[in-house]
Amino acid sequence: MGEQVLRIDDLRVRFSGRGEDAVRGVSLDVSAGEVVALVGESGSGKSVTSLAAMGLLPRSARTTGSVELADGDVTRQVIGASEKELDDVRGRVESMVFQEPMTALNPTMTLGAQIAEAVRNHTRATPAEARERAVELMRAVGIPDAESRARQFPHELSGGQRQRVVIAIALACEPRVIIADEPTTALDVTVQAEILDLLRRLVRERGTGLLIITHNMGVVADLADRVFVMRHGVVVESGEVSRVLTTPSHEYTRTLLAAIPKLPPGSVGGAAAAADPEPLVVTDPVIEMRAVSAGYRVGGRHVPAVEDIGLAVGAGEIVGLVGESGSGKSTVSRLALGLLPTSGGEIRLLGQTLSGLRGRRKRELLEQLGVVFQDPGGSLDPRMTVGESIAEPLAIHRKRMRSAERAARVAELLDAVRLPSDAAKRYPHEFSGGQRQRVGMARALVLKPRLLVADEPTSALDVSVQAEVLDVLRGLHEELGFGCLFVSHDLGVVNELTDRVVVMRRGRIVEQGETSRVLTAPRELYTQELLASVPAPDPAVQRQRRAARLGLLEE
Numbered sequence: 001m002g003e004q005v006l007r008i009d010d011l012r013v014r015f016s017g018r019g020e021d022a023v024r025g026v027s028l029d030v031s032a033g034e035v036v037a038l039v040g041e042s043g044s045g046k047s048v049t050s051l052a053a054m055g056l057l058p059r060s061a062r063t064t065g066s067v068e069l070a071d072g073d074v075t076r077q078v079i080g081a082s083e084k085e086l087d088d089v090r091g092r093v094e095s096m097v098f099q100e101p102m103t104a105l106n107p108t109m110t111l112g113a114q115i116a117e118a119v120r121n122h123t124r125a126t127p128a129e130a131r132e133r134a135v136e137l138m139r140a141v142g143i144p145d146a147e148s149r150a151r152q153f154p155h156e157l158s159g160g161q162r163q164r165v166v167i168a169i170a171l172a173c174e175p176r177v178i179i180a181d182e183p184t185t186a187l188d189v190t191v192q193a194e195i196l197d198l199l200r201r202l203v204r205e206r207g208t209g210l211l212i213i214t215h216n217m218g219v220v221a222d223l224a225d226r227v228f229v230m231r232h233g234v235v236v237e238s239g240e241v242s243r244v245l246t247t248p249s250h251e252y253t254r255t256l257l258a259a260i261p262k263l264p265p266g267s268v269g270g271a272a273a274a275a276d277p278e279p280l281v282v283t284d285p286v287i288e289m290r291a292v293s294a295g296y297r298v299g300g301r302h303v304p305a306v307e308d309i310g311l312a313v314g315a316g317e318i319v320g321l322v323g324e325s326g327s328g329k330s331t332v333s334r335l336a337l338g339l340l341p342t343s344g345g346e347i348r349l350l351g352q353t354l355s356g357l358r359g360r361r362k363r364e365l366l367e368q369l370g371v372v373f374q375d376p377g378g379s380l381d382p383r384m385t386v387g388e389s390i391a392e393p394l395a396i397h398r399k400r401m402r403s404a405e406r407a408a409r410v411a412e413l414l415d416a417v418r419l420p421s422d423a424a425k426r427y428p429h430e431f432s433g434g435q436r437q438r439v440g441m442a443r444a445l446v447l448k449p450r451l452l453v454a455d456e457p458t459s460a461l462d463v464s465v466q467a468e469v470l471d472v473l474r475g476l477h478e479e480l481g482f483g484c485l486f487v488s489h490d491l492g493v494v495n496e497l498t499d500r501v502v503v504m505r506r507g508r509i510v511e512q513g514e515t516s517r518v519l520t521a522p523r524e525l526y527t528q529e530l531l532a533s534v535p536a537p538d539p540a541v542q543r544q545r546r547a548a549r550l551g552l553l554e555e
Contacts, residue, residue: 002031002032002033002034002207003031003032003070004029004030004031004032004070005030005031005032005069005070005176005177005209006029006030006053006067006068006069006070006094006176006177006209006211007028007029007030007066007067007068008026008027008028008029008049008052008053008065008066008067008068009027009065009066009067009068010025010026010027010064010065010066011023011025011026011027011049011052011063011064011065011066011067011079012024012025012026012063012064012065013045013048013049013052013057013061013062013063014061014062015058015060015061015062016060016061016062017060020233021233022045022048022061022233023045023048023049023052023233024045024232024233024234025065025234026045026049026065026230026233026234026235027235028211028228028235028238030177030209030210030211031209032176032207032208032209033203033204033207033208033209034203034209034210034225034226035199035200035203035210035212035223035224035225035226036209036210036211036212036224036225036226036227036228037211037212037213037214037219037220037223037224037226037227037228037241038050038211038212038213038214038227038228038230039213039214039215039217039220039227039228039229039230039256040215040229040230040231040256041215041231041256041462041463041464041465042215042432042433042462042465043232043432044230044231044232044233045230045232045233045234046213046230047181047182047213048061048233049213049230050096050179050181050211050213052067052078052079053067053078053094053179053211054078054090054094054096054179055067055078055081055086055089055090056096063079064079065079066079067079069089069093069094069176069177070093070176071089071093071176076089076093088122091118091121091122091172091173091175092121092122092173092175093175093176093177094175094176094177094178094179095169095170095171095172095173095175095177095178095179096170096178096179096180096181097163097166097167097170097178097179097180097181097183098166098181098183099181099182099183099185101154101159101162101163101165101166102154102155102159102162104166105154105162105165105166106154107153107154107155108153109153110150110151110152110153111134111138111149111150111151111152111153111154111157111165112131112134112135112138112149112150112151113134114165114169115133115134115137115138115150115165115168115169115172116130116131116133116134117130118169118172118173119133119134119172119173121173122173123173131150133172134150134168134172135147135150137168137169137171137172138150138164138165138168140168140171140202141164141165141167141168141171141198141202142164142194142198143161143164143165143168149161158191158325158326159187159191159325160187160188160191160194160195160325163183163184163187163191163195164195164198166183167183167195167198167199167202171202171206171208174206174208175208176208176209177208177209177210177211178208178209178210178211179210179211179213180199180210180211180212180213181213182213182214182215183195183199183212183214184196184214184216184219185214185215185216185459187325188323188324188325188489189489189490189491189530189533189534189535190324190529190530190533191324191325192219192533192535193533193535193546193549196219196222196223196535199212199223200223210223212224215462215463216463216535217245217256217257217260217463217537218260218534218535218536218537218542219535220241220245220537221241221245221535221536221537221538221539221541221542222535222536222542222546224241225240225241226238226239226240226241227239227240227241227244227245229244229250229252229253229256231252236250236252236253237249237250237252237253241539242539242540245257245537245538245539246538246539246540255464256463256464257537259463259464259466259467260463260492260537261463261466261467261470261490261492261493261495261496262492262495262496263491263492263495263519263531263534263536264495264516264519264520265520282312282313282314282317283314284314284315285312285313285314285315285348285483286313286314286315286349286350286368286450286451286482286483287312287313287336287347287348287349287350287451287483287485288311288312288346288347288348289309289310289311289312289332289335289336289345289346289347290310290345290346290347290348291308291309291310291344291345291346292306292308292309292310292335292342292344292345292346292347293306293307293308293309293342293343293344293345294306294331294335294340294341294342294343294344295343302343304343304507305328305331305507306328306331306332306335306504306507306508307507307508308345308508308509309328309332309335309345309508309509310509311332311502311509311512313451313483313484313485314483315450315481315482315483316477316481316482316483317483317484317499317500318477318483318484318486318497318498318499319483319484319485319486319498319499319500319501319502320486320487320488320494320497320498320500320501320502320515321333321485321486321487321488321501321502321504322487322488322489322491322494322501322502322503322504322530323489323503323504323505323530324489324505324530325489326506327504327505327506327507328504328506328507328508329487329504330455330487331507332485332487332504333453333455333485333487335347336349336369336451336453336485337366337369337371337453338354338362338366338369341355342355349365349368349369349451350365350368350450350451352365363397367397367447367449368447368449368450368451369449369451369452369453370444370445370447370449370451370452370453370482371444371452371453371454371455372437372440372441372444372452372453372454372455372457373440373455373457374455374456374457374459376428376433376436376437376439376440377428377433377436379440380428380436380439380440380443381428382427382428382429384427385424385425385426385427386414386419386423386424386425386426386427386428386431386439387407387410387423387424387425389428389439389443390410390413390414390424390439390442390443390446391406391409391410391446392443393443393446393447394406394409394446394447397447407424409446410424410442410446411424413442413445413446414442416442416445416472416475416476416479417438417439417441417442417472417476418438418468418472419435419438419439419442423435423439432465433461433465434461434462434465434466434468434469437457437458437461437469438469438472440457441457441469441472441473441476445476445480445482448480449482450482450483451482451483451484451485452482452483452484452485453484453485453487454473454484454485454486454487455487456487456488456489457469457473457486458470458488458490458493459488459489459490466493470493470496470497473497474497486498491519491530491531491534492534494515494519495515495519498515499514499515500512500513500514500515501513501514501515501518501519503518503522503524503526503527503530505526510524510526510527511523511524511526511527519531529549532545532546532548532549533549
């Protein structure tokens with residue numbers, strides 16, 4: 001490793017109005033050409049640490065300790081620096097890659113202009129030189145057709161491409177250290193693998209130091225040299241990745257590793273199944289899609305989103321729906337909920353054709369559907385108490401119940417999702433992400449549906465919180481026996497939860513069958529690529545998995 005480019009010593013952060021420090025005595029360092037991971041659950045203090053290192057904490061934060069940056073032969077101190085001093089080092093000496101690129105990018109500026117602006121902030125480049133540099137950086141981060149892409153706006157790119165643009169901005173002035181805060185959390189496994197490949201290459205070729213903030217131990221195993229584990233504002237364990245992930249010394253680290261959903265043994269690198277699949281027969285289906293096609297109107301023309309979809313979910317069965325962004329899985333979930341018309345084929349819900357129903361008959365049928373959304377914070381009305389949110393479907397579907405009966409039903413569901421009864425009187429913002437997701441489950445089940453559609457319900461949660469939510473969902477399923485269409489890009493979660501899995505690519509189903517068969521002996525090359533793209537929380541296993549993925553891409 002090279003010289004130290006970032007050194008944090010005894011960092012302490014307290015926000016006004018709070019009784020204890022959010023960060024308590026954190027010390028770590030990053031060298032040139034090294035990747036250091038900072039891991040922990042939400043509320044552990046890892047993001048506060050990264051913001052302190054950038055001098056981006058709000059005025060309500062009281063910060064002590066030291067954050068030093070190597071700037072050539074000079075050492076810059078971030079703690080206590082003036083805004084002018086911070087403006088000088090941000091982007092030039094240290095830069096940041098944020099978790100959500102859509103909010104980090106300006107929607108009113110072209111991508112090339114945003115990168116060029118970062119170049120001109122710290123150089124004397126002319127506008128033409130900055131534009132040329134922007135195109136060069138877009139090529140460096142692997143964006144195809146960079147010249148034309150530079151003239152586009154953020155909404156015209158995929159999530160993975162937008163994240164590459166954010167990385168290009170971070171690289172604009174060749175900083176000594178980059179801080180990446182959860183840069184792959186919202187990405188599908190194949191796109192995540194591409195971003196990790198890019199970061200690995202940039203660190204190796206440019207000698208940049210990288211501090212990556214994450215809760216994904218697979219990402220740590222894939223990319224990092226050293227890891228620091230945080231809990232309640234304190235570093236509880238640190239060391240070489242190979243040691244910490246294979247023989248952790250702290251109980252909390254062992255708990256994090258144990259909570260990670262895992263693929264079945266032999267799921268990567270095993271032989272693909274040779275025989276043709278058996279005809280799919282689902283007894284007592286709660287929903288069937290037969291040769292369904294659908295799309296959207298764009299500029300006066302019909303753009304297909306899914307074509308020839310054939311799947312079914314049986315009563316009491318959990319079926320996983322997986323694929324990359326743009327594969328059509330969210331469109332399929334919208335079709336199942338009756339939120340999108342078909343352009344061909346037939347959807348039967350509980351034996352009735354959905355498209356032919358209107359008015360009261362359709363409303364009565366849709367009572368049998370429940371839905372759990374990806375973002376519980378966005379799906380719950382912040383003006384309504386949790387009890388009011390859970391009970392609202394009863395009013396929408398005109399269920400005549402006395403106030404006492406409604407309150408009893410809410411209390412019953414809160415108990416089922418392991419929340420205290422007094423939660424009914426509180427508001428969504430008073431709960432953690434995992435607790436809000438449990439509220440979303442209670443709301444989805446208040447009408448006792450026969451089909452539950454769960455759209456990426458755990459993708460934004462930390463691994464231990466995710467494990468708790470999945471355990472609640474599993475228990476509710478065993479108790480109530482509903483069929484479930486579970487949309488996810490996390491194949492480890494799919495392996496642990498589902499009976500069957502359906503794999504989608506570019507609007508079509510490419511493979512489906514029993515989960516154990518599909519994940520251990522996939523018939524399609526695309527399914528094999530998905531499996532090989534899932535990072536393993538063991539560095540040795542992850543090296544094998546990365547080699548398998550690269551081998552598949554070369555075929």
